[in-house]
Amino acid sequence: xxxxxxxxxxxxxxxxxxxxxxxxxxxxxxxxxxxxxxxxxxxxxxxxxxxxxxxxxxxxxxxxxxxxxxxxxxxxxxxxxxxxxxxxxxxxxxxxxxxxxxxxxxxxxxxxxxxxxxxxxxxxxxxxxxxxxxxxxxxxxxxxxxxxxxxxxxxxxxxxxxxxxxxxxxxxxxxxxxxxxxxxxxxxxxxxxxxxxxxxxxxxxxxxxxxxxxxxxxxxxxxxxxxxxxxxxxxxxxxxxxxxxxxxxxxxxxxxxxxxxxxxxxxxxxxxxxxxxxxxxxxxxxxxxxxxxxxxxxxxxxxxxxxxxxxxxxxxxxxxxxxxxxxxxxxxxxxxxxxxxxxxxxxxxxxxxxxxxxxxxxxxxxxxxxxxxxxxxxxxxxxxxxxxxxxxxxxxxxxxxxxxxxxxxxxxxxxxxxxxxxxxxxxxxxxxxxxxxxxxxxxxxxxxxxxxxxxxxxxxxxxxxxxxxxxxxxxxxxxxxxxxxxxxxxxxxxxxxxxxxxxxxxxxxxxxxxxxxxxxxxxxxxxxxxxxxxxxxxxxxxxxxxxxxxxxxxxxxxxxxxxxxxxxxxxxxxxxxxxxxxxxxxxxxxxxxxxxxxxxxxxxxxxxxxxxxxxxxxxxxxxxxxxxxxxxxxxxxxxxxxxxxxxxxxxxxxxxxxxxxxxxxxxxxxxxxxxxxxxxxxxxxxxxxxxxx
Amino acid sequence: xxxxxxxxxxxxxxxxxxxxxxxxxxxxxxxxxxxxxxxxxxxxxxxxxxxxxxxxxxxxxxxxxxxxxxxxxxxxxxxxxxxxxxxxxxxxxxxxxxxxxxxxxxxxxxxxxxxxxxxxxxxxxxxxxxxxxxxxxxxxxxxxxxxxxxxxxxxxxxxx
Ligand code: SF4
Ligand code: SF4
Ligand code: SF4
Ligand code: FES
Ligand code: FES
Numbered sequence: 001x002x003x004x005x006x007x008x009x010x011x012x013x014x015x016x017x018x019x020x021x022x023x024x025x026x027x028x029x030x031x032x033x034x035x036x037x038x039x040x041x042x043x044x045x046x047x048x049x050x051x052x053x054x055x056x057x058x059x060x061x062x063x064x065x066x067x068x069x070x071x072x073x074x075x076x077x078x079x080x081x082x083x084x085x086x087x088x089x090x091x092x093x094x095x096x097x098x099x100x101x102x103x104x105x106x107x108x109x110x111x112x113x114x115x116x117x118x119x120x121x122x123x124x125x126x127x128x129x130x131x132x133x134x135x136x137x138x139x140x141x142x143x144x145x146x147x148x149x150x151x152x153x154x155x156x157x158x159x160x161x162x163x164x165x166x167x168x169x170x171x172x173x174x175x176x177x178x179x180x181x182x183x184x185x186x187x188x189x190x191x192x193x194x195x196x197x198x199x200x201x202x203x204x205x206x207x208x209x210x211x212x213x214x215x216x217x218x219x220x221x222x223x224x225x226x227x228x229x230x231x232x233x234x235x236x237x238x239x240x241x242x243x244x245x246x247x248x249x250x251x252x253x254x255x256x257x258x259x260x261x262x263x264x265x266x267x268x269x270x271x272x273x274x275x276x277x278x279x280x281x282x283x284x285x286x287x288x289x290x291x292x293x294x295x296x297x298x299x300x301x302x303x304x305x306x307x308x309x310x311x312x313x314x315x316x317x318x319x320x321x322x323x324x325x326x327x328x329x330x331x332x333x334x335x336x337x338x339x340x341x342x343x344x345x346x347x348x349x350x351x352x353x354x355x356x357x358x359x360x361x362x363x364x365x366x367x368x369x370x371x372x373x374x375x376x377x378x379x380x381x382x383x384x385x386x387x388x389x390x391x392x393x394x395x396x397x398x399x400x401x402x403x404x405x406x407x408x409x410x411x412x413x414x415x416x417x418x419x420x421x422x423x424x425x426x427x428x429x430x431x432x433x434x435x436x437x438x439x440x441x442x443x444x445x446x447x448x449x450x451x452x453x454x455x456x457x458x459x460x461x462x463x464x465x466x467x468x469x470x471x472x473x474x475x476x477x478x479x480x481x482x483x484x485x486x487x488x489x490x491x492x493x494x495x496x497x498x499x500x501x502x503x504x505x506x507x508x509x510x511x512x513x514x515x516x517x518x519x520x521x522x523x524x525x526x527x528x529x530x531x532x533x534x535x536x537x538x539x540x541x542x543x544x545x546x547x548x549x550x551x552x553x554x555x556x557x558x559x560x561x562x563x564x565x566x567x568x569x570x571x572x573x574x575x576x577x578x579x580x581x582x583x584x585x586x587x588x589x590x591x592x593x594x595x596x597x598x599x600x601x602x603x604x605x606x607x608x609x610x611x612x613x614x615x616x617x618x619x620x621x622x623x624x625x626x627x628x629x630x631x632x633x634x635x636x637x638x639x640x641x642x643x644x645x646x647x648x649x650x651x652x653x654x655x656x657x658x659x660x661x662x663x664x665x666x667x668x669x670x671x672x673x674x675x676x677x678x679x680x681x682x683x684x685x686x687x688x689x690x691x692x693x
Numbered sequence: 694x695x696x697x698x699x700x701x702x703x704x705x706x707x708x709x710x711x712x713x714x715x716x717x718x719x720x721x722x723x724x725x726x727x728x729x730x731x732x733x734x735x736x737x738x739x740x741x742x743x744x745x746x747x748x749x750x751x752x753x754x755x756x757x758x759x760x761x762x763x764x765x766x767x768x769x770x771x772x773x774x775x776x777x778x779x780x781x782x783x784x785x786x787x788x789x790x791x792x793x794x795x796x797x798x799x800x801x802x803x804x805x806x807x808x809x810x811x812x813x814x815x816x817x818x819x820x821x822x823x824x825x826x827x828x829x830x831x832x833x834x835x836x837x838x839x840x841x842x843x844x845x846x847x848x849x850x851x852x853x
Contacts, residue, residue: 160749166749166751166752167751168751169749169751169752169754169755170755171754171755171757171758171759172758172759173758173759180751180754180755180758181751182749182750182751184754
C-alpha cells in the first residue's frame with residue numbers, strides 16, 4: 001500500500017492511506033459526515049449532496065463521498081457554509097416529501113428525519129402543491145411509496161451489485177422520477193428485502209412489518225437464523241411476544257446486514273396457526289390433546305419398559321435444534337437408553353473431510369474467509385439459492401478484491417455472471433472437471449473450495465489430495481443444509497461417532513436402517529421429519545415425536561410433544577463453516593417447551609442422571625469435552641461467531657456415502673419448516689428451481 | 694425476436710462501433726431504430742435489446758422512462774410534437790398547441806381514434822430562430838401559425 005497521507009479535518013491532523021475517500025477518513029476518526037447516497041461497499045453515486053464539505057483552496061463545496069483525501073488537504077465538515085448548504089439540500093429533498101412521519105414505518109429510525117432534525121429545514125420556501133404518487137405493492141414482501149423516496153439509489157445498487165439480481169431501476173425524470181421494479185408493476189427477484197433494509201427513508205417497506213409498530217415499542221433479540229446452514233445473525237423485533245420483523249441493521253455478526261428471504265421474512269412460522277401447543281397422545285387410534293405430565297409419563301413408561309426388556313430403540317435428531325440439545329440427546333440415547341442407534345439427516349460429508357485433513361491446521365474456511373480469499377471453487381451447488389450468504393460474500397470479494405471464482409455445477413448459476421470460469425459437469429463428473437481447472441487454480445495463492453453432497457466418501461479424499469497438489473493455501477467448506485446440520489454432526493448424532501467425532505462405544509443403526517427395521521420397538525424423533533416420504537417398516541413401533549408442527553412423522557406418532565423453535569430458546573448452533581453462535585430468545589409461544597427441557601423432564605421421569613439441563617450448563621460440558629468447542633465465551637456471549645477447531649485427524653471413517661443426501665432446498669424452501677411460512681409460500685417465485693439463473 | 698434484414702445489418706454494424714465491453718452504448722440508437730420499425734418499445738423489444746447488449750431489462754426501462762422520444766405505447770402514424778418552451782411560447786407556441794388539441798380532439802400524449810395522429814407538447818427543439826417550431830415524426834416545420842397548422846394537418850390526412 002502507498003504511504004499514508006496526512007490531512008486535516010475540523011482542525012485535527014489525521015493519517016489515512018492514500019486514496020481514502022474523505023468521508024471514510026472522517027468516519028475512521030469518529031467524525032460523521034452525513035450521507036444519503038453514499039453506502040459503504042457499493043459504487044459511488046454522488047447524487048444527494050448531503051455530504052458536501054468545505055475544502056481549503058477549493059472554490060466550491062465538495063462531495064466528501066467521492067473526494068479522495070490528499071496530502072495537506074484541509075477540510076471543514078460543519079462550517080457555517082456547509083451547514084447552510086445541507087439545510088438547503090434538505091429543503092429540496094422535502095419539496096415533494098409527504099412528511100407523514102407520524103404514520104411512517106421509518107419514523108424514529110429515519111435518516112432523513114435525523115438530518116432535518118439536526119440541520120433544521122423547518123421552513124420551506126416552496127408553496128407549490130406537492131407532487132404525489134400513491135404507494136404500490138410490488139410483492140408480498142416489498143412495498144414502495146414513491147412520495148417518500150429521496151432517489152438515493154441505495155436499493156438499486158444493493159440489488160444489482162450486492163446480489164447480482166438487478167431487479168430495481170430508476171425511471172422518469174425530475175419530480176416524476178421513481179424506482180421501478182423488474183416487471184413493470186411487480187417484482188420478480190430474490191425477495192430478500194435488502195432494498196427495504198438499506199432505504200434511508202420509509203419509501204420501501206416490508207410486508208410483514210408495515211404499519212404495525214413504532215421502532216421504540218419493540219424488544220430486540222439478536223439471534224441466529226434457523227433456516228439454512230450459513231448462520232446469519234438476525235435481530236428479531238418483537239412486539240407483545242410476536243415477531244414482526246427480522247433484520248440486522250447494526251451489522252453485527254458474520255453476515256453484516258445481509259439476510260435472504262428466509263431470514264428476513266421466513267420467521268412467520270413461529271406464529272402459524274398450525275403450531276402444536278399441547279402434547280398429543282394416541283388414544284383409541286386418535287391423537288388427543290393431553291397435559292404435559294400425562295404425555296411425559298406415557299413416554300417414560302414406554303421407554304422404561306423397552307429398556308428393561310432390552311428392546312430396540314431408534315433415535316433421530318435434528319438439524320435445527322441447538323448443540324446443547326443434540327449433545328443431550330445423544331447422551332440420553334447412549335447413556336440413558338443404552339442404545340447406539342442414533343442418527344440424523346446428513347447433508348454433507350464433514351466426517352470424511354475432517355479425516356482427509358488430518359495433520360493440517362487452518363484448513364477450514366470461515367464465512368469471513370470467503371470475502372478475503374484470492375480464489376474460490378464452488379462444486380455442485382447453486383450457491384446463490386442454496387447458500388445465499390456464502391454467495392454474497394464471494395460476490396463482494398470479487399467486487400472489492402477482484403478475486404476469481406470458479407464454478408463446477410450441473411447447470412447455470414448466478415455466479416456465472418462474474419466467474420473466472422464456469423464449467424458444466426454432470427453428477428459424478430465433477431472431479432474430472434475440477435482436474436481440468438488445475439492450471440487456473442494453481443495460479444492463486446489462496447483458495448477456498450466449497451463442495452456439496454456431490455462430493456462424498458472417497459471423492460472427498462481425492463478432492464483434498466487435489467487441493468494439496470496445488471501448492472496454494474487451500475481451505476474447505478463442506479456445504480450442508482440447515483442451521484445446525486454441522487452441530488448435529490459435531491455433537492455425535494451419528495451411529496458410529498460420538499461428540500467430537502470420537503468413535504462411539506458401539507456402532508448402531510443408521511437412520512435408513514432404523515426406518516427399515518421391522519423389529520424396532522421405539523422410534524424417538526426430535527425435530528425431524530424422516531417419514532415425509534418413507535413409511536416406517538415396524539408397524540408396532542411406539543413413535544415419540546418432538547416438533548413444532550403435525551408433520552408426516554408426527555402424524556404417525558403415539559406421543560407428540562410440542563417443541564419451541566430456535567427463535568424461542570437459548571443455546572448455540574454451529575454454521576456450515578463450523579462457527580458457533582448463540583441463540584437468544586425472542587418471542588414466546590404458549591404451551592411449548594424447548595427440546596432440552598422436554599428431554600430433561602423425560603430424564604427426570606425415568607430417574608436418569610444426565611446432568612443439569614440448562615443450555616448454559618450443557619454448553620459448559622460441551623466446551624470441556626467436545627474437541628474443538630473450547631471457544632472463547634466472551635466472543636459468543638457478545639453475539640459474535642467463534643470458529644470451532646475440530647479434530648485434527650484420527651476420525652474413524654465408516655461413513656456410508658449413500659446416507660449423505662442434501663434436501664436440495666431452493667432460496668424459497670426450507671425443508672418441512674418452510675411449508676409453515678406463509679411468506680415463503682406466498683411469494684410468486686416460490687418454490688423456485690435450482691440451476692435456472 | 695428478429696428484426697428486418699436491413700435493421701439486423703445495421704445493429705450488427707452498430708455493435709462493432711463500440712469498444713469491447715462497452716456495447717451498452719448502442720442502447721439508445723438500438724431502441725430508437727427498433728421503435729421505428731416495430732412502432733413502439735414493446736416488452737419483446739425490451740427483452741431482446743437487453744439480451745443483445747447484456748444489460749438487465751430494468752436498465753432498458755430506465756432509459757425508456759428517461760427519454761420522451763422512446764415510447765412503450767404505439768403512437769399515431771403522424772406524431773406531432775409542438776414546442777412550448779420559451780422562444781416558442783413567446784411567439785405563440787402555447788396557442789398553437791391548444792389549437793392542435795382542438796383540431797385533433799386529443800390532448801397531450803394522446804392518439805386519435807383512427808390511429809392517424811398523436812400529439813405531444815415538447816421542450817425546445819433547438820429551432821428557436823424560427824419559432825414557433827414543431828415536428829411531424831422526424832420532419833421540422835417552422836414559423837407555424839394556426840392556419841399553417843390546419844393546412845399541414847389537412848394535407849397529412851389526404852396522404853392517408
Ligand atoms: S427484495 Fe432483494 S432481490 Fe428483490 S428487489 Fe429488493 S434487494 Fe432486489
Ligand atoms: S426507495 Fe429508498 S433506497 Fe431506493 S432510491 Fe428511494 S430512498 Fe433510496
Ligand atoms: S442465508 Fe441462510 S442463514 Fe442467512 S438468512 Fe438466508 S436462510 Fe438464514
Ligand atoms: S453522500 Fe455524497 S453525494 Fe450523496
Ligand atoms: S423554444 Fe421552441 S425550438 Fe427552442
